[in-house]
Every structure is written in structure tokens, then in C-alpha cells.
Amino acid sequence: xxxxxxxxxxxxxxxxxxxxxxxxxxxxxxxxxxxxxxxxxxxxxxxxxxxxxxxxxxxxxxxxxxxxxxxxxxxxxxxxxxxxxxxxxxxxxxxxxxxxxxxxxxxxxxxxxxxxxxxxxxxxxxxxxxxxxxxxxxxxxxxxxxxxxxxxxxxxxxxxxxxxxxxxxxxxxxxxxxxxxxxxxxxxxxxxxxxxxxxxxxxxxx
Numbered sequence: 001x002x003x004x005x006x007x008x009x010x011x012x013x014x015x016x017x018x019x020x021x022x023x024x025x026x027x028x029x030x031x032x033x034x035x036x037x038x039x040x041x042x043x044x045x046x047x048x049x050x051x052x053x054x055x056x057x058x059x060x061x062x063x064x065x066x067x068x069x070x071x072x073x074x075x076x077x078x079x080x081x082x083x084x085x086x087x088x089x090x091x092x093x094x095x096x097x098x099x100x101x102x103x104x105x106x107x108x109x110x111x112x113x114x115x116x117x118x119x120x121x122x123x124x125x126x127x128x129x130x131x132x133x134x135x136x137x138x139x140x141x142x143x144x145x146x147x148x149x150x151x152x153x154x155x156x157x158x159x160x161x162x163x164x165x166x167x168x169x170x171x172x173x174x175x176x177x178x179x180x181x182x183x184x185x186x187x188x189x190x191x192x193x194x195x196x197x198x199x200x201x202x203x204x205x206x
Contacts (some may be wrong), residue, residue, distance in 0.1 A: 001175045001177055001197075001198050002087050002175070003033060003116050004029075004134075005200050006030065006087070006116070006118070007035050007198070009116060009202055010034075010083070011037060012193075013083070013114055014082075014083060015038065016038050016039060016045065018042050018043060018064075018082045019043050019083070020034050020043060020045070020049065020081065020083040020084070020085060021044075021046075021076070021081050021084045021108070022034060022086070023089060023101075023117075024047070024071060024086050024088075024089030024202065025041045025047060025053075025058045026053045027057050028056065028060055028192075031044060031057065031061055031064060032047045032061060034085065035064075037120035041061070041063040043079070044064050045064075045067065045076075046061075046065070047068070047069050047074060048068065051068060051149045054066050054068055054180065059121055061175045062077060070158060071086075071093065071096075071097070071101045072096075072098075074101075074103075075104075075107045075198075078107045079111070080108055081110065081113055082112075083113060083114050084105050084109065084113075084117075084120075084134070085110065085117070086115075086117040086118070087117070087118050088120070089119070090117055091119050091127065091153075092150065092151065093151060094151055095153065098161065102165050102167070103145070103161070103164075105165070105167075106166050106167055107203060109205040113204070113205045113206055114170075114202060114204055115137050115162075115167060115203045115204075115205075116203075116205070117201055118175065118200045119152060119158070119199055120197065120199070121174060121196040121198055122155055122157075122158070122199070123196050124197045127169075135151075135152065135153070137149050137150070138151075138153060147194055159201075166205060167194075167204065167205055168203060168204035168205075169201070170201075170202045170203060170204050171200065171202035172199070173199070173200040174199060174200075175197075175198035175199070175200050
């Protein structure tokens with residue numbers, strides 16, 4: 001679901017000289033998409049907290065700069081980026097970290113620069129709607145047998161820091177699966193097609 005949304009929304013706004021940050025790059029999958037969009041590798045910086053994931057990313061994408069750092073502690077020059085991309089990362093940040101990060105991101109972007117991120121949909125956590133407004137940690141089992149903790153936040157929690165940081169909302173999209181004819185797992189396709197699980201947001205620096 002994420003890849004088509006990234007390519008569709010970023011293709012019109014990037015060029016080879018775009019200076020881009022992949023915030024929470026992991027093993028480099030989303031970094032590779034930035035390269036496929038035509039951005040030069042020397043203009044891309046990938047950051048993540050995981051040493052193991054960065055090791056994999058460096059091996060698979062030589063020539064791209066990667067740095068180990070927490071997003072809320074990242075320090076870059078003001079007005080140094082044209083684009084910040086983040087895919088399925090923000091749900092791991094507590095409220096204070098998220099707000100501090102968005103403030104910093106706004107400073108890093110040039111005027112007219114874009115922030116585009118995809119995160120878990122707020123409703124994804126709230127199977128019981130009476131808990132929607134409660135700040136809480138959600139623990140879920142992964143397909144590979146481990147547990148991951150996510151931070152639930154509302155739409156307001158996601159959007160308000162953008163507005164306070166001189167970022168103007170340009171896109172709010174609830175992503176659904178594509179290419180239904182090619183789907184082999186019918187049950188999973190029906191699940192992700194009927195319940196909002198991904199939220200894509202694009203904002204521009206005023």
C-alpha cells in the first residue's frame with residue numbers, strides 16, 4: 001500500500017537535484033524509492049536508530065549517506081532539505097518526541113519544501129472507540145513471532161504540530177490496497193480494504 005502512494009504523490013514534486021531525508025529509513029526500502037524517483041544518491045540522507053538495519057542499507061545502497069540517530073534528536077542545517085519522507089515510523093514516537101521532531105523538520109525544510117509521511121491510521125488502534133482519545137501504548141504480535149509497541153495518537157495529535165510549525169497541509173489520504181486482481185491472500189486483502197490501516201499526509205513549508 002505504501003509504495004504506490006509514495007510514487008504517486010512524490011513524482012510530481014521531486015527532481016534529480018532534490019535534497020531529501022528518509023526519516024527512519026530502516027533497511028533502505030523507502031530510500032530506494034527516492035532513487036527510483038530520480039533523486040541523485042548524493043542528495044539523499046537516510047537516518048535510523050537501528051545499527052543492524054543501517055548496515056543492511058549501506059550494503060544494498062552504496063553511495064547513499066546513512067546516519068544512526070533518533071529522529072527527535074536529529075540536527076541538520078536550517079533550510080537544507082527540499083523533501084522529508086517517512087514511512088511507518090511516526091507511530092513509534094511518544095507525543096513529546098513527535099512534536100519536537102515536527103518542529104525540527106520545519107526548520108530543516110526550505111520554503112516550499114515537502115514533508116510526506118505514512119503512518120498507522122489512528123482508527124487502526126481503536127477497535128473500541130471509547131478509547132480513541134486516550135493516549136496509550138498498543139502492543140501487537142508481528143507475523144515473525146515478536147511483539148512491537150506502538151503509540152496511539154488521534155488525527156488532531158498528528159496534524160496540530162504541523163500547523164504550529166508553519167507547515168500547510170496539502171494531502172490527507174487513507175491508503176487502501178491496490179491491484180486487487182493480483183492479490184493471493186483474499187482474507188488479508190479484505191481486511192486491509194475494509195478497515196483504515198494507513199494514513200498518508202503531505203505538508204508544505206509556507
